[in-house]
Amino acid sequence: MTTRFLAVIPARGGSKGVPRKNIKLLAEKPLIAWTIEAAKKSKYITTTIVSTDDEEIYAVAKEYGAEVPFMRPAHLAADDTPGVAPILHAIEQCPGYDYVVVLQPTSPLRTTEDIDGAIEKILENELAFCVSVVEATQSPYWMYTFKEHGVMQPLIDTPLVVRRQDLPKAYILNGAIYVAKVEELKKTKNFLTPTTIAYEMPEERSFDIDVERDFFVCEWMMKGFI
Template sequence: MKSRTVAIIPARGGSKRIPRKNIRDFGGKPMIAWSIQAALESGIFDEVIVSTDDPEIAQVAREHGAQVPFLRPPEISGDQVGLNPVLKHALNWLEMDGGGCPSLLGCIYATAPFLRASDLRTAFERLNEKPEAEYVLSVCTFPSPVQRAMTTNEAGEIRFMWPELRLTPSQALQECFHDAGQFVIGRAASFLQQESALSGHCLPFVLPRYRCQDIDTPEDWEQARHLFYALQSTSAS
């Protein structure tokens, strides 16, 4: 049986802080449409599937070119459910449907309007170039050294978390990354066997900070919206 590469876009319906954020208008399209578009335009996926528990999201996804061959069961649709059970459910469904488990899986976040098809292609190539690698994860650098992070003590006073590093020159501090919240591409067998990409051999795909924005709160949404239009204006000029 021919091996295949499948994209899964998880998109549950119960977002609380930004209601209906996965299909809310962003830049003239439903938010999820940007992720679907990037996946389709990348040309690396045999199928682009949205995993959702919500019929309205399913309809919007289909209208923008994705497949929605199943609705996600309630037990893996709550806000406390991690990503891995959702991906395992999709992979198991694909296996039971008779098409066989794909060789590679791309998990693309539903709120990734800055994702580009070229990012996915390059990440896919990087994974194929490294047989020992299991995943490629989109990451971003912190804007300032995390080793200089501060917190408060029991008295409410500000303190360095690592006071022993307070005088260390910035260039001597190790560069740190955070999950960019856009995609992870990996071997399907690894997704089935492990709890997260960081449990295995995971390569970074570093995105520029100006194209990384978590969208979890109304403030995040507004910041992302302004950034989106700024990038649109720059590319048009």
């Protein structure tokens, strides 16, 4: 039996940092189009859908070849809605898939090869969860919190290491790809579990668009100026 993968691109209409962010033009295409096109080229993904509460996003998603089989309820598109809630809603609305692949539209530099690489990693290791990460540019071993009167306290209580090359590597989520077995995600309601495996991506493909200037920076990266 063929393993079925459902790609879910969550894209609500409201955006505080950049109004209408998900359909704002980036290099002459709506931001969300870059993710739709990458997903549709995957050799594993069976169906690519967009979960949205917005009619304009609905129209753009359809234009670029994604399916929009339902409109997301307003209570799942609020500022304080947990990120996994729309995904759980999507897999309820679209049954019959073995895995869900969540692709945030704010990661336009993520490639089809990255998507397939994360899927292959979860299949090869026979695990239930995989998330994309990037090596942290700032080491947590050199970070501090403040105690009373502003006295510095190391965030991680370890012997002081002076040379950067002697520090352990640290990684952070880049928000580009989340893969999970559908039935396991229903149980955990979280992609981060004790057995979640990482798919490492390079910094140049881990760019996440959050504020207005990110559009300009990302476009320059696409053109090879950065």
